[in-house]
Amino acid sequence: MMCTALTGISPSVIAELKNGKARTIELSSAHNIISLTEASTGECVFMTSVDQDDFSEGDPGILVDLLALSISMKRLVEFVNPAYFEERERMSARIKVRYAGSTLARGVEGQDWGKPTKVDIVRSSCYRAG
Known part of the structure; x- marks a missing residue:
């Protein structure tokens, strides 16, 4: 299953999401915003604490359900x-997500600059009931 990947997420944010409550996160890194341009609400998103440059097959992460997505530009004078x-x-993106399960990356696509990062994930045989 291919899904959007968000990389470089703080381990403390990932740990908080694993508690099961929906959380809103603001992202300002360009590669994550670019990846979110091809995502839409209702989809699953893969989140990992591994940096974009080091992200590869076999890296652990979590799957989250994308409940809300807003990309905006702020001007400061x-x-x-x-x-x-x-x-x-x-530019920043605000997303509201809820934990869906833990998984591993099976294949990674689009790590070039300006392209959304997509990941093929290992399907879990046990899912979190929510």
């Missing part, structure tokens, strides 16, 4: 003095 100001933009 900073004034230093009346003659100088700096304008910055920051």
Whole structure:
């Protein structure tokens, strides 16, 4: 089963999700936002604490149900003095997810820059009842 992969997620976030409650997470890393552009609510998403560069077959992670997804751009304007100001933009994605089970990556696709990361997962024979 192929699904979107989010990498570099904090181990403490993954541990909290394993408690079974739905949580909202804000992601600001470009590779995760790019991966989420091809995801939609109701799909399963693979999350791992392994960094994007090191992510490979056999890495552990969790499956989560994507309950809500919002990608937005924030504009920040900073004034230093009346003659100088700096304008910055920051893209972020907010997702609401719920733990569905633990699994391993069987195959990884799209680790090139600008492409969504997809993962083929090992199907579990035992699922979490929720």
